[in-house]
Amino acid sequence: MNDMTVVDNTVETQSTKIAAQNVNVYYGESHAIKDVNVEIEDKTVTAFIGPSGCGKSTFLRCLNRMNDTIDICRVTGDILLDGEDIYDKRVDPVQLRAQVGMVFQKPNPFPKSIYDNVAYGPRIHGLARNKAELDEIVEKSLRRGAIWDEVKDRLQSPGTGLSGGQQQRLCIARAVATEPEVLLMDEPCSALDPIATAQVEELIDELRENYSVVIVTHSMQQAARVSQKTAFFHLGNLVEFGPTGQIFTNPEDPRTESYITGRIG
């Protein structure tokens, strides 16, 4: 497989799912994100790339207000989900996070059974009226997470007992179980070996059918393989945003070119 080959992923005409306008993020005194404008489309995989500390994870965490859990973090500007400002006072961040799911860098299954891990979100949000419906949701989510066949016979064994790649797919299944509209992934493959990475990437591509997926990654090959749109961040600025093919073959900004050719970062 030639990793750098950019497949011309078909991009259907899509509506904007998330629109960020003039977003600034401050951690105490330091200015982490500077005037970022970006439009994330529905049923598309958008990749955020850039060197460490460039703010791509910080920006990702703004999209479901996970930064609210950090006391010193302050966000200005507008982030619109389906045209509604998610930082509006009337928006409940807890409800928002059910709509905008998140998968983290390190697989973090709860110390519960595989079944309870997936059923966690549906139970909290009351998505199932009875045990049969819950069973159905769990099975559907595990199938979407491409892990059903591996765990269907041991749903009651602990989720922490799975391998790293299985744990990450379990976490993805857990995230899709709450029926989110957007799925945020913060370097989901950085703790995985190449085989597990390939499985997760395949899964991301399948998830595109139903969700808008935003993925932060350090691997440019991965961004090229899975995404249709790519955003390049550098020192808190959004340097360039466009179709993945264009970013990797014909970048407009010299900083983007330096980064993807390995001169900075």
Next chain:
Amino acid sequence: MPTIWLVLVLIALSVAGFFLGRSRALASANGNPKNLHSLPSYYGHNVALSALVPALAILAAWLLLQPMLVDTRVSNMIPQEAVPEGTTLGLVMSDVRRVAEGLDIAVAQGAMTAEQARNLRTEFSDVRGLLGEVGVALGADVRPEVMRAAQAYRTMSNTGTTIMTIVVALVAVGGFAWSYGRTHKDFRARNVVEQGIMALLIIAASLAILTTVGIVLSMLFETRNFFTLHSWTDFFFGGTWAPNFRGDSELSILPLLWGTFYVSLIALLVAVPLGLFAAIYLSEYASAATRSFAKPLLEILAGIPTIVYGLFALLTVGPALVRFFGQGEDGILGVEWMTGATSVLTAGLVMGIMLIPFVSSLSDDIINAVPQAMRDGSLGLGATKSETVRQVVIPAALPGIVGAVLLAASRAIGETMIVVMGAGAIAKFSANPLEAMTTITTRIVSQLTGDTDFASPETLVAFALGLTLFVLTLGLNVLALYIVRKYREQYD
């Protein structure tokens, strides 16, 4: 020569050794420290330590062993018939030591010469009067065999001390000479000092362990003595605690054990919810600023001496409970359930307050050890903070919290002052928390304080109680540590 002078001489020798060793090492390297294997001060330390440490160790061991050996030999000198009716050999021996001490003082003050002290005979002079003049009061006239034993005691002690001084000095000088002789620029002084320091640390650690073993052994021996005087079936399975110093006591641990468990249970019912909720607030909800002053404030509770808690129980909580549950028509509830301020509830409540910081601080550490990734995962699925705490953080931290509770329980079982002052002194089985009851620890205090005979079962029972308590708390601690450790392995 008094021992303190010997120690001072040893220290002086050691200090001199430091400087001499250092300069000898430098001299062997022609004054250039770069030619030495180690830094010059290591050579100095090596000589200083070899002069001081073995000599001090021998001195300490000698000072511990000599009195025991002398005692044994002198007590063999006292004939069986010289021990009067109604006393023991131990009492006669304490007379002997007192007379020997008196003779030492008399010689030191110049009231008699060393020669006189050795040859003094009770048959010819009034020893009691002589010693009285130098300030050593004796209860009765000195009997001839006691006098002879005391003189033998003095002779042996003096000889022993002289030999000790010589041996210690020889060891010190020998250590000094040996390591001074070894000091040369190629000698690996740094490595030797490192080993010496390790040996010192090992000695410190083993002293702590040996002390524990010693305490346990002494309790074991006294407990064995107790069980030769009192039946163990009554102790473990009897139903009544009624010590009676005329003999014929019923000494059963069960009523005391019940009191102990009841008070501890109430204490835990108070401490576990309050402590756990405080820990959850501090670690999950409180801002850094709140946490930085609330946590130390909560931990101040842990610094209050338990006697102060006891006062609080006796003077504040007890009367308040009486106002609530007692005093008949004048009381708040208008009932007459509680008569005195001391009760299981009083002691349990106050002990619970004492345990709050214990539970909260341990649980706080354990909750903080739950990886942030767990919380992020749950919050990222749209759970609220309390859902996250209830369904993810607490289950993940549960083994550790159970461990913390068990440690708190063993604290509660062993706690003394609060129950002495707050729980009362009546040993009985009762489920009513408003009644006074008593615990193992309070009974140990009451059996050993006061004018008691150390050979009667009523006194020795304290050791059996203490040993049982020790086994109980040790078991709880081991269980708690096992659970905490098992939990730690989960995330490392």
